[in-house]
Structures are given as C-alpha cells and as structure tokens.
C-alpha cells in the first residue's frame with residue numbers, strides 16, 4: 057500500500073471531517089531537512105509520486121516552500137471554474153497537466169476536459185497556474201523578491217497549493233539546506249539563520265521529519281540528524297533518509313547505518329537512490345527511475361539481502377504506516393462523533409415524517425388527512441380549555457386563560473370605568489325634566505325624565521361589550537394561528553396547503569360567528585333600554601334617593617349654620633371682651649378652644665351674618681332645634697308614610713328647615729328660597745313582602761315664581777334650554793336642584809344594576825355563541841369543507857423545503873454510513 061493507495065481512504069475521511077465539521081484528521085506535515093543538495097527535493101518528489109515540484113540546477117531553496125497538496129475530484133465544480141486571471145498553458149511550453157500526464161506515463165496527449173490540476177500561490181490569490189514552468193518561474197522570482205539577489209535566506213515561506221485528483225491531502229515543506237560557510241553575499245550567521253528556520257518547522261509535534269543525509273558524506277557530519285534529535289530526542293517522528301547511495305565510494309557501503317547499528321532511530325534509516333542530475337536533464341521518468349532504484353538495491357552485493365527495506369518504495373510504505381497510525385489515533389474520536397451525528401440525523405429525518413409514498417393509497421391519505429384535521433381541532437379545543445399542557449407557556453397568558461383575563465380584567469374594568477352620568481350635565485337633567493313635563497303643571501318629579509335620561513346612559517355599555525366580543529374573537533384567531541404555525545406540530549408545517557386551508561376554514565367559521573355574537577350582545581343592551589324596571593329589588597327607588605338627598609342637604613345646612621354661629625359667637629364674645637377688658641372670665645366663655653378670637657376678622661363676619669339674631673339663638677336654640685327634630689322623628693316616625701319611604705320624616709325636616717330659614721332670613725352661600733313641600737304620589741307595591749315605592753313622581757309645591765318653568769310658560773316666555781347655555785347650580789332653584797340630584801342618583805343606581813347584568817351576561821353570551829360554538833363545530837366544519845377526495849392530493853402536498861431537508865438527511869446518513877464503513881476498514 058503506497059501513499060497513493062491512501063488517497064481514497066484519507067480523502068473520504070477528510071470529506072466527512074470537513075463536511076460534518078468533525079475534528080480535523082489533521083494529517084502530519086512532512087518536512088525534509090538536510091544539507092544543501094543532499095537530495096531533499098528529490099526525496100519529496102518521489103514520495104509524492106510526481107516530479108512537478110520546481111527544480112533545476114539554478115534553484116536553491118532559500119525560502120521555505122510550503123507545498124499543500126489538495127485533492128479535488130475531476131467533477132468538482134472548482135475544477136470548472138476559470139477566472140480571467142488564470143494562466144492558460146502556452147502551446148510552446150509543457151502544461152502542468154501535460155507534464156503530469158507524461159510523468160505518469162500516460163500516452164494521452166490531448167483532451168477536451170478542463171485541466172483538473174493546477175497550482176495556486178498564496179501571494180497571487182485566485183490565479184491558477186496550469187503550466188508547470190510558470191509555477192517554477194514564479195517560485196524563482198518570488199524567492200528573489202523576498203530573499204534578494206544574493207544567497208541569503210528568508211523565513212517568509214512561499215505557499216503553493218497543488219490541486220489534483222491524484223494527490224493526498226498532505227502538506228510538505230521543503231526547507232533551505234543547511235550550510236556551514238557563507239558564500240557570496242550571504243550573511244555571516246547564515247548557518248544560525250537556517251538552523252532556527254528549520255527548527256521552527258520541525259519542532260511542531262505534528263511534523264514528521266525526513267532527515268536526509270547523503271551517503272557519500274560521513275554520517276557523523278549529518279546536520280539533519282543533529283537538528284532532528286534536538287526536537288525529537290526519542291526519534292519517534294524522525295525518519296532517516298540516506299540519499300545518493302549510488303555515489304558512495306567504490307567498496308564502501310552504508311549497510312551498518314541502514315541496519316541501525318551506527319545511529320539509533322526508532323523509525324530507522326532508509327536508503328534511496330534518486331535521479332541524478334543527468335537523469336533529470338534526460339527527462340528520465342519517475343517510474344523509470346524507481347525501477348532503476350529497485351534494480352540498484354537488488355543487484356548491489358551489499359544491499360541485496362536488505363533490498364526489501366531499501367528504496368523510495370519502502371520509504372513510502374514507512375510514511376504510509378506513520379500516517380495510518382496517526383489517522384488511527386484520531387479514529388475513535390471521529391467514530392464517536394460520527395455516531396452522534398448519525399443519531400441526530402436519524403432523529404431529524406424522523407421529524408420530517410414518513411415518506412410521502414407511504415400514504416400513496418387513497419385510504420392512507422384519507423386517514424392521514426382526517427388524523428391531521430382531528431389533531432388540529434383538538435389542539436384548538438385544548439388550548440381554549442387550557443388542557444394543552446404540552447405547550448403551556450409560563451411567559452404569558454394563552455388560550456383560555458387569556459379569554460378569562462379579557463372577561464374579568466379588560467371587560468370588567470372597562471365597564472367599571474364608565475361614569476353612569478357621563479355626558480349628562482345638570483342642565484341636561486333639568487331640560488329633560490322640563491321637557492318631560494310638557495305643558496302640564498309640574499306636580500311630581502317626572503319619572504319620564506328619568507326614563508328618558510337613563511336610556512342613553514345604558515347605551516354606554518354597548519361599546520365595551522362589543523369590544524369584549526372582538527377581543528375574544530381576536531384571541532381565538534390568535535390561538536388558531538398559533539396552533540397552525542406551531543413548530544412542535546411539524547405535521548402542519550409539513551403540509552403548507554393544508555395548513556393554509558385549516559387556517560382559512562376556521563377563520564371563516566370564527567368570522568361567521570362574530571356578527572351574530574355582536575348582534576346578540578347589542579340586542580342585550582337594547583333589551584335593557586327597552587324597559588326601565590324601577591321595581592328591580594336593587595334599585596334605590598325615588599323615595600329612598602329623595603330621602604338621602606334631603607338628609608344630605610339638611611346636614612350640609614346644619615354644619616354651615618353651626619360654623620357660622622360659632623363665628624358669630626366669637627365675634628360677640630370678642631366685642632364683649634373689648635368692653636370688659638379687665639374681666640378674666642372671657643376665656644372660659646370661648647366655645648371652642650381651637651378658635652382664638654384674635655384669629656378672626658370680625659368685621660368680615662359681621663358683613664355676612666347678623667350677629668344679634670345669631671347671638672340670640674346661639675347656644676340654646678340651635679342645639680335645641682336639632683334635639684327637637686330628632687325627638688320629632690322618633691315620635692312621628694311610624695305614623696307617616698313619608699317616614700316609611702325615607703326613613704326620616706321629610707315634613708318635619710322641611711318644617712325644621714323652614715324654621716331655620718326664618719331664623720336666618722339672609723341667604724347663605726346656597727340660596728334658600730321657600731322650602732319646597734314634598735308631596736308624594738304614592739304607589740305601594742308589595743314585592744315579596746318588601747314594600748317599595750313606585751315613584752310616579754315627587755311633586756313639589758311652592759316654586760319660586762321666577763324660576764319655575766310653569767311660571768315661565770305662564771309669562772309666555774319659554775327659555776331656550778340648550779347645551780352651552782350658561783348654567784350653574786346657583787341658577788337652579790332649590791327644588792330643581794333637588795330634582796336634578798334625585799334623577800342623578802336614580803340614574804347611578806339603575807345604571808349599576810344594568811351594568812352588573814351586562815357584566816354577567818356578555819361573557820356568557822360570548823361563550824355560548826362564539827367560544828363554545830367553535831369548540832363544538834370546528835371538527836365538523838373542517839370535515840365538511842376539506843375532507844374531500846378531490847382535495848387530498850393538493851392538501852397533502854408536502855412542503856418543498858421539508859422534502860429537501862429530508863433528502864439532505866438521507867444523503868448525510870448515507871455519507872455517514874460510508875464513512876463508518878471506511879473507518880472500520882481502516883481499523
């Protein structure tokens with residue numbers, strides 16, 4: 057087995073290694089070391105099996121030549137790539153290919169095939185040298201360029217790549233020969249320079265050292281062996297090469313050296329006979345020279361018995377063994393990686409599903425389609441129900457949880473955010489009240505006005521409700537989309553047409569349901585608007601609302617009154633204090649320790665209230681009035697039906713307020729015209745044992761003549777009560793204020809009831825009409841729309857990309873299996 061025989065094996069391995077990014081086989085670098093003209097280049101040439109290496113009488117290696125042999129197959133696309141820079145073989149010169157052909161003994165002179173062997177220099181990228189002579193010339197000029205005209209050397213290597221289908225991927229290094237004495241313009245330390253340059257290459261553990269020594273020079277003078285020992289003391293990567301055995305003195309031989317008796321080397325010494333200068337000039341073919349070498353050893357009296365271990369062929373075999381050993385060392389690693397890769401690829405292949413041919417039969421395809429549709433439908437249902445645990449996300453809410461979130465958070469809070477009296481000004485209410493009265497005298501707080509005002513407010517609930525439906529719809533769309541495109545659900549992506557159709561069909565189904573659901577929800581609001589049920593058990597009712605309003609007003613007045621009284625008292629006291637300045641009892645007269653008489657601007661207080669009146673009632677009356685009122689409530693409470701509704705007696709309260717108004721005729725901040733007297737048109741409805749007031753209206757007597765709409769109408773002056781008309785609370789009389797507040801409260805209460813109903817009913821309706829509907833109909837719809845024999849082929853057409861990927865996997869697996877076989881053959 058020669059080095060050439062290794063080519064297919066190593067190349068196959070190398071292919072695997074590079075294509076799969078396995079650990080590189082990392083073949084050793086062969087470096088030839090030796091004194092000048094000892095035959096280094098000749099040895100390299102023989103090893104490679106070709107004499108395309110540039111050489112000639114004038115050429116001396118003065119820069120390291122790193123010769124990278126790269127195997128390319130003849131059908132490699134790279135072979136066919138010509139670049140404009142390429143140097144075609146000139147007819148007058150021998151092309152590299154021609155040269156190689158000749159050296160290989162091939163008789164074929166011309167062919168139409170593109171040249172499949174060429175050289176490329178690192179310093180001239182993208183230029184292919186097809187002509188051997190050009191390569192040689194380039195080496196010469198490049199050597200001159202860097203190393204100069206004189207005989208000096210340079211560490212800067214010349215990198216030459218030889219692409220061929222006949223070579224092994226090996227790197228060979230031709231190094232400058234060792235010289236002792238500087239010649240010509242050579243620097244005095246030329247020996248040291250050369251030495252360090254050589255050492256730089258051969259000290260790498262990956263370097264196999266071919267230490268060439270010419271047999272016609274005493275071995276003790278061998279510089280190559282000296283250097284090799286320096287970097288490889290155990291001699292495990294040094295091969296001794298004894299060249300020029302044919303040039304030894306007559307009667308001498310190197311048998312002792314070759315047998316290892318002179319210099320111990322683990323890998324031994326191998327004697328070779330290269331082509332002489334004459335042979336080269338005569339264009340002696342390599343094969344012929346190998347032949348004569350063999351003959352030389354076979355016929356030589358000293359080497360005859362040792363012939364099998366001599367010669368270039370044996371050297372090649374030895375190197376071959378070294379390389380194989382090296383490869384073997386790497387094999388377990390490669391093998392392990394290969395196995396991993398095979399497993400991964402098999403898994404990937406399985407993920408692309410069965411071969412489409414497996415479902416070639418109609419029944420098979422029908423079953424597959426049905427299976428896929430069912431899987432999809434189930435996924436949708438599971439996602440909505442939250443039972444698809446395989447892809448439960450912890451990052452964000454999904455599926456059913458999102459719908460729940462929409463109901464509770466989004467919808468709930470958007471409803472809660474609605475202001476029941478939004479867009480409803482006091483003026484609007486008053487206008488509605490007035491309008492609802494028509495020309496009739498206003499005796500009751502008109503229910504019609506409440507009815508009129510609350511209906512548009514209920515409409516406010518429509519928009520969030522509709523939005524809720526839309527959000528759930530969008531969420532369902534998202535779920536369907538997600539499942540359709542789920543990476544884990546490869547079956548879907550495998551059939552893009554089916555995927556699109558599934559999406560389309562379910563989208564259609566969803567869209568179909570969107571309209572009716574929105575319509576239903578809208579009609580729910582409409583229903584709420586259709587009849588205002590003031591009998592609703594949770595409705596506050598006019599009576600209770602009125603009582604609250606009245607009570608609040610009373611409290612407000614009382615606190616106002618009290619504070620004013622206190623201020624007045626203080627004023628009087630301070631006056632008194634001024635009069636009796638020497639007296640000490642003033643301090644104790646102060647009703648409240650917090651207020652110091654000095655802090656109060658007495659004159660200002662004087663402007664607002666009439667001190668004598670207040671003073672008169674200051675302590676005894678005001679507190680007594682309150683007390684009396686309370687006791688009045690207690691005594692009359694159950695006798696009056698007002699009390700029954702209001703919980704407090706409005707008449708007593710009215711009387712009380714009137715009494716106060718008489719005591720304080722000057723209006724306070726809130727004007728107090730004549731207190732209206734409430735009169736109820738009462739309807740009792742016994743509702744499940746609870747008595748509720750059905751307020752047909754609260755009549756209010758004694759309107760302030762100028763402000764009453766009745767009087768306005770009587771005067772023939774109908775005011776324009778429009779939006780934009782200046783209106784503030786002070787413009788309304790007390791009765792109107794009460795009415796407005798009452799209506800406002802009723803609206804708030806009633807709106808709350810409807811809001812609750814809507815909040816409860818809308819999600820239920822959406823579930824029924826949209827979500828559950830989809831859940832129960834999705835499978836059926838898919839079958840109806842897609843499960844049709846004439847669609848089978850189209851729907852189950854596999855994605856091209858997946859087909860390609862599968863193909864790639866199959867090919868990869870094939871390569872791996874082959875590689876696996878190569879490896880087991882090597883071992």
Ligand code: GDP
Pocket residue numbers: 090091092093094095096097098099111117233299300301302303328329330331332333334336
């Ligand atoms: P390098 O300078 O070490 O690379 O040596 P080369 O390979 O260039 O050889 C130098 C000269 O010695 C050439 O003319 C070769 O033909 C000649 N030469 C090399 N090896 C042998 C050999 O084994 N026998 C004979 N007769 N000449 C050889």
Ligand code: MG
Pocket residue numbers: 093096097115116117233
């Ligand atoms: Mg040389």
